[in-house]
Amino acid sequence: MPGTVLLLAASPVGKSRLVDAASVLPVLAAVPPAVLSGTDTANVVELADPLEPQAVLTRLRAVAATPGPLTVFIAGQLALDRRQHLPHLALARTTPATVRYTALPWQWIREEFRLRSPGSTTLLVDLHADAEAWGWLRTHALDSGRNNAVFGRIAPPPSRRTVAVPAYMKTIATILRSGWRPPVEQLHQQAFGRLGPDAYGDVVLTVPPAPVAVPGGFAPRPPYRPERPRPQTPDGGPAGAGQAPQAPAVVPSQPQDPHVQITAAVQAGRHQDADALALAHEQAAARAHGVASEQALHWSEVRADLAMFARDSARSCRIWLTVAETRLTAGQSPDAPTVEKAVDRAHHQWGQVRDKTQAQELGSLLAQLRARVPGRRPGALENVQKQLRELQATPF
Secondary structure (H helix, E strand, O other), X not given: OOEEEEEEEEOOOXXXXXXXXXXXHHHHHOOOHHHHXXXXXXXXXXXXXXXXXXXXXXXXXXXXXXXXXXEEEEEEEEEEOOOOOOEEEOOOOOOOOOHHHHOEEHHXXXXXXXXXXXXXXXXXXXXXXOHXXXXXXXXXXXXXXXXXXXEEEEEOOXXXXXXXXXXXXXXXXXXXXXXXXXXXXXXXXXXXXXXOHHHOOOEEEEEOOOOOOOOOOOOOOOOOOOOOOOOXXXXXXXXXXXXXXXXXXOOOOOOOOHHHHHHHHHHOOXXXXXXXXXHHHHHHHHHHHOOOOHHHHHHHHHHHHHHHHOOOXXXXXXXXXXXXXXXHHOOOOOOOHHHHHHHHHHHHHHOOOOOHHHHHHHHHHHHHXXXXXXXXXXOHHHHHHHHHHHHHHOOO
């Protein structure tokens, strides 16, 4: 059965752009459609820097209705809307203030593919998150649907005044240009093996294919109509006509989520205020639950990300190293995901440190940790040792 391929590359125009997503399309377009799909023949649909969410939704519906295998390549930028704090794929006209109206809600991707046969849909994703979305990923997973295979990465925001490239997707395309497509899990592993140290701090997406359903076609489905939240009927309006008047309910006030306050401070450029608030919560959690408690370590990790947002890579690296050491001292296994994540994030931030003295100091600590926590990607320790040798050979 012929396959279908959707190539979607989207990122904002202007100052809001974090990644040049469309730069990967010429490389993907050079790959034969059958190799992109992994089928004998395939149809390819391409969307380059689309302007309107509804236009993208129309294409999603069209490819979702095809009966054969569907492979979706998505390169772009992840952002949150300011009202509901939900993830969106930023489009050409998206700005931080207009995400809700100009970006593509990620849930539309999930909803459009949800009734496809299990095992028939594969998503390969290369995203760069903005600062708010990166913080959101700390406590949320990017839900792309339980029936879909999802592989890829979400990278943190690039350095200031830097536009990143979709390196993971370009590596995928380069591998496929050989004319042979390995199984998707192997393709994903090969791509990450070639990315090097810059990808150590990424969120890695690995959702293997679901079992293939018994043949029989797709279930008929009603059209999915994404809607904005509807305004509530005011008290005393038509919905309440004929009813006895009621005293207004007394709603107890809820304490404000400190994460919201911290996000607001970061967006306003008040990085020291944000760190001070997170530090206060970290110290309070340590007193109440212990320094190795998840409550305290959560705030330590928040502070590590805040340092990254403030472009203080050395401080971010140091905090991640401390988090990893604390978890290991508390008895967590070197291959525990939380330990590996901390060391990977420290490794990524260390690669951004430009001060040679700090880089040597932090690199020595990282090398000691890497000997205990090698991580999932081969060559991490060797990478640290090689860079340390280069630092030592470089004069001040």
